[in-house]
Amino acid sequence: MAVYNLSLNGKKVKVDVEPDMPLLWVIRDFADLKGTKFGCGMALCGACTIHLNGQPTRACQTPVSSVGRNDKITTIEGIADGKMSIIQKAWIEEQVPQCGYCQSGQIMSAAALLKSNPSPSDSDIDAAMSGNLCRCGTYDRIRKAIHRASAEMKVADKGIGQR
């Protein structure tokens, strides 16, 4: 066992775990943040997607020992800084989730996409989102929600509609 100091959603978290434990299980079972999901354990489904220093990362394939104390880990619980983000609101507007289990990962991937590319084309969305499986088949709505969030972000940036 070894002690790791992590920066998780802006908070300092200290855990005493095995060095090879994937961040997924550290986040879920030691930091008690259950929004990040286990789906495949092989980085095939994207249900465990988090941000590591802003980059979408598969937590199931990221050993805790590879994460430094200054690396910023963000999970679905920290994505909106306590408030519902524009992306999450778009997800609600489009009524994206069915079972919802994959949607934390979908939203984390979408958030990273929109940060690096505020106006993604359909092919940009294909490239960024195809690592996240949804067995319920909500893909059409995920695409619509990303376009909606993109439009909403532009409005917010211009200060239009701000009160």
Place this chain on the structure above:
Amino acid sequence: MGKIPTSRRDFLKAAGISSLGLAVGISGFTKDASLKKITPAVLRLEINPFIIIDTSGGITLVNPRPDMGQGSTQAVPSLLAEELEVSLDKVLIVQSDGMGKYGSQTSGGSSSVRGLWMPIRKAGAAAREMLTTTAAKRWNVALSECTAADGKIWHKASGRSLSYSELADEASKLEIPKEPKLKDPKDFKIIGKYNKRLDVPERVTGKAVYGIDVDVPGMVYAAIVHSPMIHGKVASIEDTEAKKVKGVLQVIKTERTMPHRTSEAVAVVATNWWAALKGKRALKVNWDNADYAKTVDTASYFAATYEAAKKEGVNFEEKGDFTVKYANAKEKLESHYETPFLAHAPIEPENAVVHVKDDGTVEIWAPVQGPDWAMRDVCGYLKVKPEQVKINVTLLGGAFGRKAYHDFLLEACHISKELKRPVKVIWTREDDITQGPYRPGMLSHMQGFVQDGKIAGFHHHAIGESIVGQVFKGLKEDEADPWLSEEISTANNKYEFAGASKVSWTHVKTDIPVVWWRSVYASNFGWGQECFIDELAHLAQKDPLKARLEILPDERFKKVLDTLAEKANWDEKLPAGSGRGMAVFKSFGSISACCITVSKKDAGVKIDKVVSVIDCGYYVNPDNVKAQTEGNIVMGITAAIKDGITFSNGVCDQTNYHQFNVMRLNEAPPMEIHIIDSGAVPGGVGEPGLPPIAPALGNAIFAATGKRLRKLPFDINNIT
């Protein structure tokens, strides 16, 4: 909209008024879910075991259909809110716990709205009537002068109103009306209207609690080593390395109890699940596999189905003497259509938390499709009474039929009983894919003939493993699978053949575990039925849609096909290399048709568009009907062009999503859904959209390329 057929079942009479033992807590959850505790002290008017109106203004509905993404936590309360004249957000939902008083509680067979449409509406109407009567009495005015709206009873003439909470106590003393007057559908404010699902916010913020998210004090974790050939016995366990893994507490022999048989397994128990998984990887189990290399095998299974196709099956139904007429027919065809075994592969793998306590009581937290079935299975397995068992149903991270099969739950029961402490079992994705149960692979042996330019003879010989036979041990040797009635009987699909028709069955058994998968056999037999109708239409030199209309006199089917033709521009000419295909199938009370357009691309084809039409009778939320149909399109295409499950020498050839691929976002085609307002009795929504998808695609590929595909899955990028 027409008159609503009423259910014969007199729900209120059957349910009666029971005791106030309705406090369904969720203590032990890690987070505050959408379910809340009810304090028995505030309960006042209990209309039946499902509905409580309390004196603080709260309305509680016990939802007897777990939500696996199909939207039952909106659909069921909508039925109540509509009749009770309250907005949807006023109804608190509590998930039923499997106790017998709640009756059938399994989300399956697309049954939620179909089954609860009348009972819940009647209960709501009864409550409204009792509250109205109470108010009228209190004001000493005529009942006809009082109306219910916005959670209050109003007396318009005097402008007075009383809230339900003010009336509940007194109303509870009245007799429950036996035949309360239901609202006229033209006055519906919630049913049939777009409403956002109130459970969506928790599903986009990580707050929703699924089975895998449950933690209870003192809990340990288990990872299971299952038999690679499903039924092998443990010959020896070498656990020295596994026990060296930090956090591993114990290695114990356990068992996987399926409905029809039990197989041996080994559990690695640890202080956290990662340690349990590492222990599992370090553990060596030697298996006595007997002859399972031969009997847990898909190639030999399918070979047996093709052999069976050479012989007559057991008749399920026959109209006219098909055999003679087919033998004498001049224009006839014979084909074989094959569908593979499939895993459900919900993204949340199978998991359960169970605490078998020292005092003999049991508490369960698990993503199960039916707490009633889970109760039955747990009581049977642990030899306890329902009163000793508390089942907390969590949200389900997808299920598609898989989580109504409780092997994973009974494993957790076994391990907790052995360890005498709460345990969380989580299956790996590899467990999920390699262990089953699966949708059975099936063969459809088709024969048909054409007379006077019309499809006049049709024989569907369904061949394969029976879910009824294997899961329920409920099929006699000389009996056709009764579930064919829901799938390919002429009573269901409504085709009328002027010559003769026949549905027959041959049971080919396998040791591969099988179970229902989204739309059950319809997902198999829709492929054979609707592709073969297409073949016969071409033999008759008819347009496939018009050929169907000639033999489908049923008005609802006609409307569905006419709508599909219009919305998909069926008659519009396509450029060379493109083609449209269509299929129609009725299952679980709803008719669904699909038109798929494809165009040639390199060695394969590209799906340009999918148009689906559904007539599900009365529905609750059109947006949810669309969402479910979109899901069925994705899952239906996945089942056609992605991986099937195969077993070679006893072992599953697929292990995770890299070998059992499911459709990804970049592969999802543009799709369009149209709902028909038929005003018919509600049908299912969760499954009926799926069966027409694969045959519509196969027929489109034939139209575009001239290649007739008869075996699923196929490689859409390489059509040969």
